[in-house]
Amino acid sequence: MFARTAIPAFRAASKRAFSTQAAGVAGNASARRYMGAATLVAGGALAYSAFATPSVHLEGPKTIAGELGTATERSYVMIKPDGTSRQIVGDIISRFERRGYKLCALKSVVPSQELAKEHYIDLAKKPFYAGLVSYITCGTPVIAMVWEGKDVIRQGRRLVGATNPQDAAPGSIRGDYCVSVGRNIIHASDSHESATKEIGLWFHEKELATEYKPIAWDMIMADN
Structure with missing residues (x-):
């Protein structure tokens, strides 16, 4: 002015x-x-x-899923009942940790019918929807997690592998542990919008530990 x-x-x-x-x-x-x-x-x-006047450049919208394209970006990742039952939770977590991502929240929960239906609402018209909801609420807990870091949504999906394990690359979680699409062990947000919805559905914002830094965080997330 x-x-x-x-x-x-x-x-x-x-x-x-x-x-x-x-x-x-x-x-x-x-x-x-x-x-x-x-x-x-x-x-x-x-x-x-x-x-x-400071110049501020935002990569994307800032929500409970952090800011898209920055080190604050977050993804919702859920180990399904088959993963919990097979006792490979620790190995799955270690893959995200080895990549350098930060664990912001984790809990073991048996989802209600209402929670499961809302989580998979985009699949409501699919013929397998009822069976999927029934399976997720079978009584074996799921492991709900929030992971944070640069490009964690896209890279998290790569760590997880293709939805159909038969198409998943060896080295991915599904490529190493799964055979059937009906028991594909794990879910990960596929976009910033879905991460925003899913994190907000499974966690209260106060449950997210976003302020702490792993010891090598700045080194891992640096651009130079």
């Missing part, structure tokens, strides 16, 4: 100064003093515009 008002004033002052040249030496001196003052004002305005 200051720059927008000062610069037009500088231009007007310049015109007035040049118009006084025929008025004699005294007029010229006055004009030069006026121009000098106006130049200082305009220069100060430009400096204020360049340095006083």
